[in-house]
Amino acid sequence: MSISPLQQAIRKIKSEQRKWATMSKYTPKQVNRWFKWLSPGLFVKRWLLISATGLILTILGLAIWIKLTPINRFLEFTSKLLETFTTYIPYYISGPLALFLGLFLLLWGQSRTVGSITEAFNPEGDEQLVDRLLAHRRLNRGAKIVALGGGTGLSTLLRGLKQYSANITAIVTVADDGGSSGRLRREIGVLPPGDIRNCVAALADEEKLLTELFQYRFQAGDGLTGHSFGNLFLTAMTDITGDLEQAIATSSKVLAVRGKVLPATLSDMRLWAELSDGRLIEGESNITSAKGQILHMGCTPADPPAVPAAIRAIEEAEYIIIGPGSLYTSVIPNLLVPDIREALGKVDVPRIYVCNIMTQPGETEGYTVADHIEAIDRICGKRLFDAVLVQRNPPSPYALKSYAEENCHPVFLNREDVANLGCRVVLANVMDENPTTGRVRHDPQRLAKVLLRWYHKS
Structure with a gap:
């Protein structure tokens, strides 16, 4: 029983898909992450389209400027190359192969680009860059x-x-006058930083680590015993910046705080x-x-x-x-x-x-x-x-x-x-x-x- 060219093409495509599925390192989870970049609100799709349009216009402008001669020659060379290629490999095989190869290279290149950016901004790799962007947009709205x-x-x-x-x-x-805050208030004359310290730590991205650090109380040392690190930190920042409001604002930038804390x-x-x-x-x-x-x-x-x-x-x-x-x-x-x-x-x-x-x-x-x-x-x-x-x-x-x-x-x-x-x-x-x-x-x-x-x- 003879097999039609269409059936041959379908079988060939399925065979290539199985081979690539075995060889490729890209899991469905990773593919899902790619599609996240097309989520509404990230403002990625419009910039990709604008970039692609800019590239096309740049090439077109250059071609017009040089009177199209290199473009014509390139098109003639490409036409002959494709004609020769399809002579030895039928179009119903070469077409899908080229299509899938192009998509593979495109996705591979984009994933490696995004991976490089993610590694630069998030070296620990515990969160995908696209997830951070989605969360950032959601929280800002x-x-x-x-x-x-x-x-x-x-x-x-x-x-x-x-x-x-x-x-x-x-x-x-800022009415607190007990504990470490009260001591700093009496001895140095600063506003009590204790409650503010807790709020800054609560709004920080690295909340657990920062809370442990800010809540750490010195157990020894002349004048240090009983003081928390966070209180001393904000007191030092107040002295550097001039007042508590500026100290909190500066500290919030350094500590990646979501929102604002104000006395x-x-x-x-x-x-x-x-x-x-x-x-x-x-x-x-x-x-x-x-x-x-x-x-x-x-x-x-x-x-x-x-x-x-x-x-x-x-x-x-x-x-x-x-x-x-x-x-x-x-x-x-x-x-x-x-x-x-x-x-x-x-x-x-x-x-x-x-x-x-x-x-x-x-x-x-x-x-x-x-x-x-x-x-x-x-x-x-x-x-x-x-x-x-x-x-x-x-x-x-x-x-x-x-x-x-x-x-x-x-x-x-x-x-x-x-x-x-x-x-x-x-x-x-x-x-x-x-x-x-x-x-x-x-x-x-x-x-x-x-x-x-x-x-x-x-």
Whole structure:
């Protein structure tokens, strides 16, 4: 039975495909990476087309300039070569062979080019360049988010948010006066860098390594014992650049930080609190240790000026998140800056408060969710939030018992009182519990996912 030329060609092509599949080092995963370069938003296809058009125009212009003589000769030579080639190898074999060979060389050349670029920018080879570009485009198109707070709560929040947007501005309190930050503040006269250090580390690309480095505390050395490396780093940068804001900006560039970290004010801000028993307590660390019920809160100087960049960030924000963190020593201190609370009250964008999971001795003993909101509204003189995020399920009995020994309890949600304050309630499971210690914290990924979901629905 005779075989038609078409069948012969198909068989020949299949044979060549099997041979190349065996010999080629290119796996389906690698081919998939090639096609990623054609993904929308990378701005690669248009530049490839423009480059190809430029090459064709360059060749055409050169040909016209030299009166086409070399082009004509080249075309005649190519025509004769192809005619001779097809004489000995039929067109239905030579055509597909040339086609597949051309595609093979094209893909091989492009992959080697991209591989060389990737190796230069990412020598460890743990991530493809195209994946980095796709992530970069996605993050840069993310919402403009402003997050306010301090302590570990804000850094936890930022750790999750940076997976969704690179347009994040963290506004951090500078009222801390305890630990390493307090010592640097008293001895050198710098603003406390501790909370800022945590936020910078949380937003860095190499977060794990940088966090370990910044959190490292010296165990020996005259004057070094107890200081963290991150605090000393930011203190040195402040001395070099002239102020804390510039120190943070410079450090963020060096450490590849996604977004911005800004102090609420550059003033030497010190907290004071009036307790229900009449005591007047000064100093952030002293307020918590006083173990009293806070009636009023303020700061010295009374009206510290805000960092202008922080006000611009609030005015340009598409989404504002406050908390989580210690209510009176991490969240409210930002609102004691008049310009900040006025700017927050003016913007017409979704605003949400992330309520703490547990009450805190010396600050919020016996507080409900509504009590947290009322404390913030008293400082601002108006309702500030559209919604409040509350943990849905309570901690385990083991954790509750452990916290009860410290006079801490889950923050009770009194829905009716919250509704009367004009706030919507967002209930979600955003808690991470350590099974060994029973300590509970907000989970960065769950928290960010819930917050972004609510934002897109608002």
